[in-house]
Amino acid sequence: MKITIFGTGYVGLVTGACLAEMGNHVVCVDIDAAKVARLRGGEIPIYEPGLEAIVRQNHASGRLEFTVDAAPAIAHGNVIFIAVGTPPDEDGSADLQYVLAVAATIGRHLDRYAVVVNKSTVPVGTADRVRTAVAAELAARHAAIEFDVVSNPEFLKEGAAVEDCLRPDRIIVGASSDRAVALLHKLYAPFNRNHDRMVVMDERSAELTKYAANAMLATKISFMNEIANIAERVGADVELVRQGIGSDPRIGYHFIYPGAGYGGSCFPKDVQALERTAHSYGYEALLLGAVEAVNRQQKTKLFEMISHHFNGELAGKTVALWGLAFKPNTDDMREAPSRRLMEALWDAGAKVRAFDPEARGETHHLYGDRDDLVLCDQAYDALQGADVLAVITEWKAFRSPDLARIRATLAEPALFDGRNLYDPATVEEAGLAYYGIGRGRSL
Numbered sequence: 001m002k003i004t005i006f007g008t009g010y011v012g013l014v015t016g017a018c019l020a021e022m023g024n025h026v027v028c029v030d031i032d033a034a035k036v037a038r039l040r041g042g043e044i045p046i047y048e049p050g051l052e053a054i055v056r057q058n059h060a061s062g063r064l065e066f067t068v069d070a071a072p073a074i075a076h077g078n079v080i081f082i083a084v085g086t087p088p089d090e091d092g093s094a095d096l097q098y099v100l101a102v103a104a105t106i107g108r109h110l111d112r113y114a115v116v117v118n119k120s121t122v123p124v125g126t127a128d129r130v131r132t133a134v135a136a137e138l139a140a141r142h143a144a145i146e147f148d149v150v151s152n153p154e155f156l157k158e159g160a161a162v163e164d165c166l167r168p169d170r171i172i173v174g175a176s177s178d179r180a181v182a183l184l185h186k187l188y189a190p191f192n193r194n195h196d197r198m199v200v201m202d203e204r205s206a207e208l209t210k211y212a213a214n215a216m217l218a219t220k221i222s223f224m225n226e227i228a229n230i231a232e233r234v235g236a237d238v239e240l241v242r243q244g245i246g247s248d249p250r251i252g253y254h255f256i257y258p259g260a261g262y263g264g265s266c267f268p269k270d271v272q273a274l275e276r277t278a279h280s281y282g283y284e285a286l287l288l289g290a291v292e293a294v295n296r297q298q299k300t301k302l303f304e305m306i307s308h309h310f311n312g313e314l315a316g317k318t319v320a321l322w323g324l325a326f327k328p329n330t331d332d333m334r335e336a337p338s339r340r341l342m343e344a345l346w347d348a349g350a351k352v353r354a355f356d357p358e359a360r361g362e363t364h365h366l367y368g369d370r371d372d373l374v375l376c377d378q379a380y381d382a383l384q385g386a387d388v389l390a391v392i393t394e395w396k397a398f399r400s401p402d403l404a405r406i407r408a409t410l411a412e413p414a415l416f417d418g419r420n421l422y423d424p425a426t427v428e429e430a431g432l433a434y435y436g437i438g439r440g441r442s443l
């Protein structure tokens with residue numbers, strides 16, 4: 001099939017590459033000319049396991065093209081995806097300007113029936129707004145061209161995006177046109193061979209499904225962080241509590257890890273946007289507000305523990321930091337808890353020596369060269385001249401550290417475990433002070 005995708009970010013690029021991998025001819029459009037030039041040159045702007053290989057192979061075979069030119073791209077696709085950003089507006093609601101700009105562009109150039117598929121995470125009612133925006137442009141040029149708008153939210157996880165896209169748990173299709181549903185059935189057939197993963201519903205329910213999924217996941221994290229904060233005060237170990245409750249199949253072990261707070265480009269903005277949607281319909285979503293508040297507080301947790309360790313005197317101290325990305329297997333630093341920690345440490349006069357397997361470039365891009373930040377090439381280099389170590393992203397490479405080496409290198413051997421990766425007793429036996437999240441003795 002002939003596919004057009006607007007936006008070559010995490011969602012657009014991964015979707016384009018995976019659809020090309022299944023034999024479709026995909027044209028990806030982006031307004032960022034530098035990004036398109038890099039993609040054409042075989043350079044992948046983001047780190048995502050497995051992505052580089054399928055982009056290169058499909059680009060080389062001619063099934064995956066990149067352009068800044070919207071008109072020929074719209075002439076190409078029978079299915080036109082919108083996968084551009086929906087960042088938070090000033091009041092926290094989703095900013096639809098990029099989505100609606102693409103819709104208008106489609107309306108200006110569409111010359112025959114196509115299905116416009118919205119993959120961006122958008123508030124309930126956006127399918128109608130996209131339909132209106134396309135129709136307005138068609139009407140302006142007196143073009144009687146049929147089209148359908150479908151809501152097809154994306155559920156891929158950064159760090160496993162290619163895998164998720166090739167083997168989705170479910171494919172949500174919100175549509176009110178049988179013709180559009182039939183086309184999407186055909187498009188997604190290769191992903192449905194094992195069993196039909198497509199769940200068809202109306203557009204509004206599809207749009208809300210995406211927000212409900214992210215809000216539920218964010219709620220699980222904030223809930224466990226809340227329990228961790230209680231555990232810490234009552235002298236319990238949240239890791240034991242986690243295993244104790246996870247064994248109940250109604251609760252399950254997934255996604256109940258306490259830590260340094262959630263970040264990334266989705267959970268923070270989507271919880272906020274859903275809260276704004278509720279508010280605009282006259283409903284105060286109290287639970288969502290609490291989920292956000294707990295998370296905001298949790299992101300200051302590691303700083304508070306480090307500050308407490310040094311009796312509030314952080315000036316002149318150096319903190320080694322393992323992990324920068326908001327989660328493992330990505331270089332994404334959007335809303336990463338590491339940023340809050342580093343900024344608080346700098347404000348208090350401390351220095352940071354940091355290591356992350358993938359996010360060093362992005363961190364440098366964000367903060368530039370500064371005296372109080374050294375980005376190291378190796379995990380153990382970050383310990384040189386540092387007083388203490390904080391671990392904030394649970395990369396696999398950090399799971400079995402050489403504790404003797406850490407102890408020997410740090411000036412004041414203490415380990416702040418922002419993801420509860422380590423056994424407190426083992427760390428203490430190695431001669432380091434241990435601070436975890438909700439482990440009965442953190443503060």
Ligand code: NAD
Nearest residue numbers: 007008009010011029030031032084085086098120121154
């Ligand atoms: P991103 O910021 O990585 O990429 C967006 C891209 O769209 C950019 O390259 C930008 O230049 C391009 N763009 C903006 N306006 C354009 C236009 N008019 N024409 C063509 N290109 C344009 O965003 P992302 O992380 O891929 O997210 C896209 C959407 O998908 C968001 O709504 C997000 O909430 C949602 N989503 C993201 C994830 C994720 O893990 N990143 C997962 C599921 C859903």
